[in-house]
Amino acid sequence: MKFDRVKSLDAILATAKKKSLNRxxxxxxxxxxxxxxxxxxxxxxxxxxxxxxxxxxxxxxxxxxxxxxxxxxxxxxxxxxxxPTAGSAYTYTYAVMGERLAWMVGWVLTLDV
Structure with a gap:
């Protein structure tokens, strides 16, 4: 798994337009x-x-x-x-701070019981 890849905000917006959830x-x-x-x-x-x-x-x-x-x-x-996408802390962290930190936030959300 490669963590050095960071998607641009345009890629996130393009993915968000494909989804059915709207703000x-x-x-x-x-x-x-x-x-x-x-x-x-x-x-x-x-x-x-x-x-x-x-x-x-x-x-x-x-x-x-x-x-x-x-x-x-x-x-x-x-x-x-x-x-402008519907999501949680993972989406916001991914857009603002990159994939590496968003991966950690995603696992914290997954492991939170």
Missing amino acids: SLGAFQLTMLGIGGIIGTGIFVLTSEAAQKAGPGMMLSFILAGFICMCAAICYSELASMV
Whole structure:
């Protein structure tokens, strides 16, 4: 198996056009999906624990955490819009960092139990 071969972005786009999956979510929808997942986890699971540790500063800590999560959601939506194929971490790693690192990410995803 040869790992020194790196496909260009044009080859990835040509392969993506042959597939039947199309991108249907835009940057706004991806951002809202990320914010919804973060709000669901942060508010409904960790509120009582945060209230015991943060005290009156809990509201400030939630505002700060929300701002940081918003920045992360914007970064993820920008990354998703850069690679116009439907895929996972393997596809993004392959397009950005090459085949060698994508191969390792693929095996980590496969071995993750």
